[in-house]
Amino acid sequence: MIASEGSEPPENVRRRLRELPAVDRFAEALRQRHGNTGLSPTEATAVARAILVEYRRELLTDRAGEADLFARAQDKLVQRLRRVLNGTGVIVHTNLGRAPLADTAVQAVTAAARGYLNLEIDLTSGARRTRDAHVSEILCELTGADDALVVNNGAGAVLLAVAALGGPNRSIAVSRGQLVEIGGGFRIPDVIAQAGARLIEVGTTNRTRIEDYGIALQEGADLALRVHTSNFRMLGFVTEVDIETLCGLGVPVIDDIGSGAFAEDLAQLADEPPIRRSVEAGAAVVCFSGDKLIGGPQAGIMVGSARAIGACRRHPLLRALRVGRLPLAALMATLALYRDPARAMREIPVLAMLNADASTLHQRAERLAERTSGEILHGVSRVGGGALPAFDLAGPVVALDARADPAPLAATLRAGDPPLLARIARDRVVIDPRTLLDGEIDLAADVAGKALSDQGV
Numbered sequence: 001m002i003a004s005e006g007s008e009p010p011e012n013v014r015r016r017l018r019e020l021p022a023v024d025r026f027a028e029a030l031r032q033r034h035g036n037t038g039l040s041p042t043e044a045t046a047v048a049r050a051i052l053v054e055y056r057r058e059l060l061t062d063r064a065g066e067a068d069l070f071a072r073a074q075d076k077l078v079q080r081l082r083r084v085l086n087g088t089g090v091i092v093h094t095n096l097g098r099a100p101l102a103d104t105a106v107q108a109v110t111a112a113a114r115g116y117l118n119l120e121i122d123l124t125s126g127a128r129r130t131r132d133a134h135v136s137e138i139l140c141e142l143t144g145a146d147d148a149l150v151v152n153n154g155a156g157a158v159l160l161a162v163a164a165l166g167g168p169n170r171s172i173a174v175s176r177g178q179l180v181e182i183g184g185g186f187r188i189p190d191v192i193a194q195a196g197a198r199l200i201e202v203g204t205t206n207r208t209r210i211e212d213y214g215i216a217l218q219e220g221a222d223l224a225l226r227v228h229t230s231n232f233r234m235l236g237f238v239t240e241v242d243i244e245t246l247c248g249l250g251v252p253v254i255d256d257i258g259s260g261a262f263a264e265d266l267a268q269l270a271d272e273p274p275i276r277r278s279v280e281a282g283a284a285v286v287c288f289s290g291d292k293l294i295g296g297p298q299a300g301i302m303v304g305s306a307r308a309i310g311a312c313r314r315h316p317l318l319r320a321l322r323v324g325r326l327p328l329a330a331l332m333a334t335l336a337l338y339r340d341p342a343r344a345m346r347e348i349p350v351l352a353m354l355n356a357d358a359s360t361l362h363q364r365a366e367r368l369a370e371r372t373s374g375e376i377l378h379g380v381s382r383v384g385g386g387a388l389p390a391f392d393l394a395g396p397v398v399a400l401d402a403r404a405d406p407a408p409l410a411a412t413l414r415a416g417d418p419p420l421l422a423r424i425a426r427d428r429v430v431i432d433p434r435t436l437l438d439g440e441i442d443l444a445a446d447v448a449g450k451a452l453s454d455q456g457v
Contacts, residue, residue: 013059020056021069023049030073039077047076085420085444089397089432091353092259092385096421098291098298099385100349100437105296105333112329119325130313135328138335142262145279145286145303149312150331151321154258154289155186157300159194161254161285164315165223165308166197173200173216175208175241177234178227188227207239213249223252223284228273230258243273243281252284252308259385260288260301262338263345268354268383268391269293275303284308290327292385295350296334297327353434354383358395364433364441365396371445372431372452374398379425381434399428400448404457412454416447 009017021029027048031039051072084096092098101109122129132150139148151157166172172192179201181187192199200221203212213224224246247253261272272293278286285308290299300321302312312318323331337344345351365376379397400409406424413420413429422431436444 009060016059017056020052023052026052026069026073030070033070047073050076083418085418085440085447086435087420087422087431087433087444089379089381089393089423089435090384091350091381091393091435092292092383093435094385099295101297101330102295102334102337102347102349104337104347105330108329108333109297109326112325117325117329119328131322131325131328132313135332135335138332139301139303142335142338143275143279143286143303145309146306147309148301148303149309149318150290150323150328151300151302151318152323152327153298154287154292154300155182155191156321157287157289157302158254158256159191160300160312160315160317160321161256161287161302161308162191162197162225163195163317164312165252165254165284166192166195168196170222171198171200171216171220173202173213173221173224174227175202175212177203177205177208177238177240178225178229180227180229180232182230188225192225206234206237208241209239210241210245210249213241213246217249217251221251223254224249225254225256226283227256228258243278243283247282253282254285254287255283256287258288259292259294260290261293263293263341263351265341266345266351266355268393271391279303285312289385290331290334293350293383294334295344295348297330299323299327299331301331349437353381354393356395356434361395361433364436365398367441368398368431368433368445368448371442372398372400372448374400374431374448375402377426377430379430379432381432393434395432395434397425397430397432399426399430401452401457402428404429404452404455409451409455409457412451413447416451418443418447420444420447420451 023045027041027044030044030048031041051069055069086093086096120128120131135150136148139145151160162172174188179188189199200216200219202208202216226243226246243255255278257273257275257278259272260275261269262275263269264274275286275288283304285302285304288301290296290301302309334348337347345355368374369376376396377399379395381393381395383391406427406429409429410422410424413422422429424430431444431448433441
C-alpha cells in the first residue's frame with residue numbers, strides 16, 4: 001500500500017521506519033566493518049545517509065526490497081569502474097573498454113596525471129600552442145601525411161571532417177553501399193545532415209562504379225566520402241571504387257577507414273584498409289580510431305593534406321571534440337611503439353592477442369583447465385570492435401563443468417572479485433585464454449573455482 005501525499009503511512013511501515021538506525025550509528029558500524037581503515041568518518045556518514053534516505057523512500061512508496069543495508073553500503077563504496085577479466089574471446093570488446101593499453105602507455109598516463117604538463121604551451125618561447133602538436137609529428141612520420149589532428153573519438157573525427165570540408169551549401173557524394181550505421185545509431189546520412197551538407201547517393205547498394213561518381217560531380221558534388229563497412233561484409237555480386245581511383249576524380253576525398261591498421265605485415269589484418277595507402281592515394285582526410293586495431297586509448301585520428309587538416313583545426317567543432325591530456329599521453333606512447341614493429345607486436349596487447357601462437361594459447365588453456373577441472377575444446381575468437389566481422393581466430397577454449405547451469409554460473413563469474421566475463425557455447429560456460437592478459441590465468445582460475453563452488457559443483 002502506497003501512502004498518499006499528506007497521509008500517515010501504515011503502521012507496519014512506521015514500525016520499519018522506527019527500526020532504521022541513526023545515521024551516526026550506521027556510519028560507525030560501517031567503519032568498524034572496514035576495520036576503521038580506508039574509510040573516513042565523513043565518507044562513512046555520507047554513504048550511511050544516502051542509504052537510509054534511499055531505503056526510507058522505498059518504504060514510503062511500497063518499493064522496499066532487500067533490507068541488508070550493509071550490503072547496499074558496500075555496493076556504493078565499491079568503485080563503479082572496475083577491472084574485469086575478459087574471457088570472452090572478443091579482443092576489441094566495446095563493452096569492456098575496447099583495447100587494453102600497453103605498459104608504456106599506462107606509464108605515460110600515470111605521469112601525465114600526477115601533475116601539470118606542457119599540454120598547450122611551447123616551453124621554448126612560452127607561447128600557447130595547440131595540444132595536437134605533440135602527436136601530429138609522429139602521426140605524419142608513421143603515415144606519410146602532411147598534417148594530423150586528434151579528437152576524442154572516431155565518430156567525432158568523421159563529423160569534424162564532414163563539417164569542415166563539406167558544410168552548408170556543399171554536396172557530398174557517398175556510395176549507397178556505404179551509407180552505414182555504426183554502433184550507437186551513428187548514421188552517415190545523419191552526419192552529413194548535421195554538417196548542413198547535401199547528400200548525393202551514388203551507385204546501388206552492391207555495385208558502385210567510378211562513372212557513378214562522375215555523374216554525382218555533374219550534379220554538383222563538391223567532395224566524396226568513402227566509408228569502410230567495418231562491421232559487416234557484402235559478398236557476391238559486389239563492385240566498389242578503390243581509393244586511388246576515387247582520389248583521381250579531382251575533388252577532396254574523406255576516407256573513413258574505421259579501425260585503422262599500422263601493423264601492415266600482420267596477416268590477420270590483411271583485409272583492413274592500410275592507413276598509408278589512403279594517404280599515398282591523395283585522400284584529403286583519412287579518419288580512423290585509436291582504440292581499436294591501433295591498440296591505444298579512445299581517440300579519433302585524422303591525417304591528410306595540410307590544407308584539409310588545417311580546415312578541420314580551424315573549425316569551431318574542434319573545441320567540443322578535442323582530446324583530453326590523459327588519452328593524448330596514452331596515444332603518443334602507443335604510436336611510439338610502432339617505430340619498432342617487432343616491439344609493437346610484443347607490447348601492444350591487441351596485436352599480441354591477434355598474433356598469439358598456438359603453443360602459447362594451449363599452455364594457457366592447459367593451466368586453466370587444470371586449475372578449474374575444465375575441458376579443453378576447439379573454439380573461435382573474434383576481433384570485435386566492428387573490425388573484421390568475418391574473420392575467425394581458431395584456438396583452444398576451456399569449458400567449465402557441464403553439470404553447472406550455464407546462465408547462473410556466468411552470472412556468478414560476473415559477480416566475482418574481479419569479475420570474469422565468459423561466453424556460453426554448447427550449453428556450457430566457456431573461457432577463452434586468448435583475451436586473458438599475461439598473469440591473469442591463475443586469477444581467472446581462482447574466480448572460476450569459487451564460482452563453481454558457490455554453484456555447488
